[in-house]
Amino acid sequence: MTSTPPPPTSADVARLAGVSRATVSFVLNDTAGGRVGEQTRQRVRAAADQLGYVPHAAARSLRAGRTGLVLLVGSSAPIGPLFSGFYRELQQALQRHGYTSVLYGPSRGGGEEPARGWAELRPAAVLCLESILTPAGVGILHRAGTRAVLTLGTRPVPGAHALVMDQHEVGAAAGAHLLARGRRRIGVVVPGDRDLDQFSGPRTAGVRSAVASSGLDARVELLPLGYTEESGVQAAARCRELGLDAVFAYNDEYAMLLMRSLQDAGVDIPRQVAVVGADDLLLGALLRPRLSTVHMSLPKGEELASLVEQLVADPSSVPVTGNLLTVRLVERESS
Amino acid sequence: MTSTPPPPTSADVARLAGVSRATVSFVLNDTAGGRVGEQTRQRVRAAADQLGYVPHAAARSLRAGRTGLVLLVGSSAPIGPLFSGFYRELQQALQRHGYTSVLYGPSRGGGEEPARGWAELRPAAVLCLESILTPAGVGILHRAGTRAVLTLGTRPVPGAHALVMDQHEVGAAAGAHLLARGRRRIGVVVPGDRDLDQFSGPRTAGVRSAVASSGLDARVELLPLGYTEESGVQAAARCRELGLDAVFAYNDEYAMLLMRSLQDAGVDIPRQVAVVGADDLLLGALLRPRLSTVHMSLPKGEELASLVEQLVADPSSVPVTGNLLTVRLVERESS
Secondary structure: OOOOOOOOOHHHHHHHHOOOHHHHHHHHOOOOOOOOOHHHHHHHHHHHHHHOOOOOHHHHHHHHOOOOEEEEEOOOOOOOHHHHHHHHHHHHHHHHOOOEEEEEOOOOOOOOHHHHHHHOOOOOEEEEEHHHOOHHHHHHHHHOOOOEEEEEEOOOOOOOEEEEOOHHHHHHHHHHHHHHOOOOEEEEEEEOOHHHHHHHHHHHHHHHHHHHHHOOOOEEEEEEEOOOHHHHHHHHHHHHHOOOOEEEOOOHHHHHHHHHHHHHOOOOOOOOOEEEEEOOOHHHHOOOOOOEEEEEEOOOHHHHHHHHHHHHHOOOOOOOEEEOOEEEEEOOOOO | OOOOOOOOOHHHHHHHHOOOHHHHHHHHOOOOOOOOOHHHHHHHHHHHHHHOOOOOHHHHHHHHOOOOEEEEEOOOOOOOHHHHHHHHHHHHHHHHOOOEEEEEOOOOOOOOHHHHHHHOOOOOEEEEEHHHOOHHHHHHHHHOOOOEEEEEEOOOOOOOEEEEOOHHHHHHHHHHHHHHOOOOEEEEEEEOOHHHHHHHHHHHHHHHHHHHHHOOOOEEEEEEEOOOHHHHHHHHHHHHHOOOOEEEOOOHHHHHHHHHHHHHOOOOOOOOOEEEEEOOOHHHHOOOOOOEEEEEEOOOHHHHHHHHHHHHHOOOOOOOEEEOOEEEEEOOOOO
């Protein structure tokens, strides 16, 4: 390791611009209000640029007692275009609201370990999956000064605000549709990727509850499916063994895989087996027969950024619970 | 806004555990070495848990002069499974190396604005797209103490380490393959999404250079294609007007869209028009005819995390340039 010259400080900027350190701080942290004239502002900015000085967010947050940081905690599950678009939009909206938002990778360790790691960054707000946050973790974050803890998931976590994405509804919509189409032996795809259990579990439960609430004499069978052509062939064979007349295939990609295998095995879709996916990918509409699907939508990033701002402003507010996900069945030719 | 009780401090932990503040710091920041016995460690941890105290990363980084933070700067372009998997793996590997890595959303503003925003967080390392970093931005980061600045892209940025993903090679592989299959009127899909220009530009140039270096009498035509069924129909009509006998379709998703439109228009694939995608998605292999594609691979996250660690340890090292992307043509039935 060799030494590099020490980074320039606000004192260096103050000297070059011929102003006080306080003035440098006012200008560069945008806290000047009307106290500093435009000419002085420009002189300070020019000096900072010349020296290459930028304020230190950590120092500023220590002075202010908190940061403008919003942690979005990622998941180890592969996320589709719906969620990656949602996160991208949310990050842009938070930036417009003056927050620095960062996507924090999936954490190691269980219990309160992840929350401890987030708390070290003293975020103003944390948005994470419900499945990785404990009530004690909420307490750790609050005590470390985090003003709003929000979870994404199917259930609220005590003490935190809950943005509920009711995956259950996705399965319920598919199940109700298949029952209405006269299907009575419904397979539900269980993806091979265990990281998807958090989504597929509630979706499967949704299909079951649609059957239960219908009062119809129908049955639900689980259909394991890995995301490979070989597994598709096995699942197609299993469909026939079980005598299924319909499958809710978890999402469109698994549906496309299963449809190919069923068609290669000579099964007529939808006459013999109806297939429904979820996500409403364009690729599903390109299949023949065109794939029926459950369309999901999430609120605009701007809406959620405003909510975060409001919750940060009033950390004592009673935990709010809001439903994020709205679902709608798109009926095409495959069901 | 209402007041919340002040967060517990290390002094509170020291008092409860009956040790000095220095001992608390040693234990909770894992810098104790052999200096603190196991019993004392446990007492400190228990006291911290009881009070809900976590160290403040910002304070620690101010003391240490730098953070263990690695900023991965995101892009506004939608990213496919290859890159989202790569980022996920890289974040996990960096965590194993003791770094906190966060994905920083796309920045507003041009020139040096984005680099200034990153510098405020005093990251130890920054990995960003080449297209949003200027040489002056590299200087700002270095002066703010960032020890390793790495870019992802097609060209190095002066002063920064360059991880080159040569998208040019993707187009060159597709072009060479189509020429070898006897095709001489090659369309290249230009996706409607302008955020993809950074990838599609070099891919198109790669097709052109494959044609130029072949010495064959072949021509290349641009084929605009938005990601909608209507645009697919128009592109298929344009294919016929131009008398194309092959298309490199940017990626597999655009290829699937174009293939559907060509087939609906009665075009025989590959006899009349050969189609090649890129990404090697499973869904392409499920089409009939099965889609030929350019397979891309990136290094393991662990490899890259080790490189980051090495560059952070020696910030004076000469900028390194490494090629990340390896490509391989997967010939199936569509070409």
